[in-house]
Amino acid sequence: MTTWLIVLLALSLVVDAVLTVRLLRLRRTPPPPVSAPVLEPSAQELGDLRAQLAAARQETGAVEEMLRGRNLELARLRALYKETQDAHGTEAESPGREEIAAAQRQVRALQDVVRQVTGERDAARAEAEKARQRLSEAEARGDAPFGPDEVSPAIPRRIPLGRDTTSDSSVDGADLGPVVVRAGSVRGDRSRDEGEHRRDAVLLRFAEELPTPTLLSVVAAGTPHGRWTQSAADRACRNLAAQVARYAEPLGRRLFTTTDSCDDLAPLLRTAFQGVAHSMRLLTRGEGPEGESDDSALGVAVTALLSRLGDSRQRDHVVFGVGDGALMLLRDGAWHSLFTPGTTAAEQGLRMPSAAAHVRCARVTTRPGDLLALCSAPMAELLLRPEAGAWFAGRWAGRQPYLTTFLSEVNVPARVAGGDRSVVCLWDFGDAREARAAAS
Known part of the structure; x- marks a missing residue:
């Protein structure tokens, strides 16, 4: 109040x-100034006043x-x-x-x-506007992943358990003058949903024992739900590098020749794979009947590539393996399947170590601008899809992605039936000057 x-x-x-x-x-309003004699006002003026x-x-x-x-x-x-x-x-x-x-x-x-x-x-x-602007710029460049999610790589919701467990993802790579290589392996959506660990492995190794500078790339894909498939895949990659070093002298004489046939290499590669199989069986020694190895716990598809390094307008490669892996070629914006270790469903179902004698091989030649992708079966399936293949082709054609960028792209949210995805990409730029010009 x-x-x-x-x-x-x-x-x-x-x-x-x-x-x-x-x-x-109102009271103090001064009269108008008199500057001349005042005349008598008229009747009209008096009325107005x-x-x-x-x-x-x-x-x-x-x-x-x-x-x-x-x-x-x-x-x-x-x-x-x-x-x-x-x-x-x-x-x-x-x-x-x-x-x-x-x-x-x-x-x-x-x-x-x-x-x-x-x-x-x-x-x-302001931050949201900046993020939207960056996303718009990325989409204009083709950086954004396709599919329903805009986040890449996918984030695991939990860490898997088990004696054979390993990291969710792995990445490797090197710029070797005219040859640029990136390797990545990620756990698939199915494995993440089921709490399973990644069962694939990849390896890059400079085969220094060979007389010609050579790069060894290996992709090993373990079968789902196997007790020791991840350890077996990792051991297969490492021991194959050891076998290449062990047989470096005969391999050096037969590896890069003018012939298109791979018949002279097949016996030597079968011998090398027998050594890999023996190393893998050591993981389950005593677990099988009568103290033998349990091959059913070790099933691994292995695909490998030996690539000649150095400046060259025509680069030679030898691809070999067992199982359902694949070697893909990106040329002129389109993907082509060059090689798979199994031509029939039965051959594609073969696994190491029991199928070491069924190694298949082929010679491949690339020219500057080509990209080779050594893939596990799920990754090859993804590259052969029209939408996904076009997206990967747009991201990888003529570029040298950073390791984290490459891993993010391999891990793009897209379901495939086979689960884990593993790939080794090899860019052939012909000579080192073109490789530096294509860096991203």
């Missing part, structure tokens, strides 16, 4: 002052009446204010003032909070 009285008193004072100023202006004087007097009376009313109202408000002071005393007003001050402090605090939250909101909007 006291607060409202104070407000009304202040408003009355303001109105009183305004009306007083207007009245003084009288009308103006009557209007001014009427307005003056109205203003004086308003001032008298305001003075009466001001007096009434002052009396009410005095009565309120007498009724409640000076002490009674203190709590009201304290409550008003506390409310004002709360309002100021709330205003500070609003300003802070508004600043944070504006900053978040």
